[in-house]
């Protein structure tokens with residue numbers, strides 16, 4: 001496939017890895033923030049191409065994984081209502097809540113449907129005027145523009161039977177919390193290319209300056225990631241702490257301003273809970289008061305629902321880069337993709353799922369692997 005093959009070129013990947021080996025003189029700990037990047041690293045065995053001085057740790061960039069248990073419980077309580085058509089991305093259906101999950105609610109008679117876009121839910125609301133259609137709007141800055149557009153469109157059309165259970169999270173405030181922890185060992189960041197395609201990378205300049213660490217905006221293919229690591233290692237070895245943009249084919253400094261405008265119309269910044277980590281100030285979006293008629297939390301009165309995270313799951317430590325999935329006693333035993341205890345084992349971007357899937361039979365970039 002043109003424009004993908006060159007970013008999966010085994011010879012080019014090997015030459016970048018060789019350049020990293022030639023440049024590195026001491027140990028460095030680097031974090032890739034995004035779950036998609038984590039999966040590419042594990043899938044192609046990129047960590048095994050690197051010299052032993054480079055340690056990669058995984059960040060909190062899987063939106064399903066960081067969704068707090070209580071938002072799952074709120075979704076479950078709404079989805080079980082007879083008047084509701086509950087619409088969600090497929091990843092969320094197997095994420096365990098305190099007692100059950102959306103698949104089981106569906107099996108018990110709940111009208112739970114999978115969609116690829118929030119506009120599908122708006123269409124369902126048009127077609128089913130006697131039902132309440134609720135879209136589960138979770139994700140990072142990447143999915144927020146489409147979700148904002150769906151709410152805005154529903155209001156424009158005067159739809160009274162569409163609402164959104166919104167739980168958006170923002171990357172820079174979470175990274176500030178993680179980097180500010182005394183336990184944090186991270187010395188360089190691979191920032192998420194898709195988030196920066198929407199938001200630009202100005203916020204990452206503040207992070208680089210505040211924590212005196214280099215940041216490289218990275219893509220998602222093997223060559224993207226190795227090049228981002230090469231740029232980080234060069235900065236670290238030279239004592240620089242700047243933002244560089246490896247993912248220039250998609251990211252500009254200003255980002256997608258049309259997307260930012262629709263988000264600002266519909267959402268406002270709020271404190272947000274992250275799974276296992278707890279509340280992080282100004283790290284999420286909620287629906288603005290002007291769109292309150294489309295806010296499922298307000299319509300269904302779920303704001304009193306709270307939940308306790310299961311103690312056995314150490315995903316909070318994994319998502320902060322403080323532990324690896326294999327450090328969890330439940331990994332691969334009590335917790336598997338077929339029987340997950342925590343969201344990181346469920347999601348297609350989950351770090352535990354990546355370790356489980358690719359550490360058993362990993363294709364390697366030098367084998368010329370293909371999707």
Ligand code: SF4
Nearest residue numbers: 313315328335342352
């Ligand atoms: S292996 Fe399972 S229980 Fe352990 S941290 Fe990952 S999701 Fe949680």
